[in-house]
Amino acid sequence: MTRLFHVSDLHFGRADEAALDWFAGLVRAEKPDAVVCTGDLTMRARSAEYAAASAWLKALDVPVTIEPGNHDLPMYNLLARFTRPYGRFERVEKAIEREMDLPGVWVVPLKTTRRFQWRNWKHGAVSRSQLDGALARLKAKPAGHVALIACHHPLVARKASGSDQTAGGIAALPVLAAAGATAVLSGHTHDPFDLPWETPGGTIRLVGAGTLSERVRASPPSFNELIVEDGALSVRVRTLE
Structure with missing residues (x-):
């Protein structure tokens, strides 16, 4: 059995300190095999926010992989956004494990x-290049492994159409499913949420994590506990009450 904690939208700068402490305490007590963070480490991509997020992630003391979110790109420094949009994120990423091959x-x-x-x-x-990169990694998947795609935006928005739809997301799902992906993790x-999505390439699950920030919506702060056993994936939402 392999157990992952899937967390997202920490939003350092607007983080919920009680939620962060709760999550970190559970990691220390339960020692999951890894933590998958699907973006928005920061609120405004500031250096101090990245420093706080990096220190918190490293202190978890388990393997961590992270994906950038839209809040992790500079919003007000347009020069940095267009020339080195992932500069500060990459500094954090170098200190955190990225590629993840677990039992x-x-x-x-x-x-x-x-x-x-x-x-x-x-x-x-x-983009086509990002999708091709994911497909190449899927081809390298060891036999018998459950493949999880980690990204920030849900590939299907809550409404099937509209301006908030992830461009190219719906079209990517049958390709990912046919290539052997079991689920897409997002924030x-x-x-x-945890929804099955039927495609011509097969069924793929869409699994979204909540937030550990003050910017809650319909749900209180939460994260997902993922368990993979005998080739099957189970998902449990764990909520700060």
């Missing part, structure tokens, strides 16, 4: 953030 589990990153697009910059997109919505 029975293969975690594949898929970047969905964009430095620029002709709509609200907070929305996600899946961004600040509310947890």
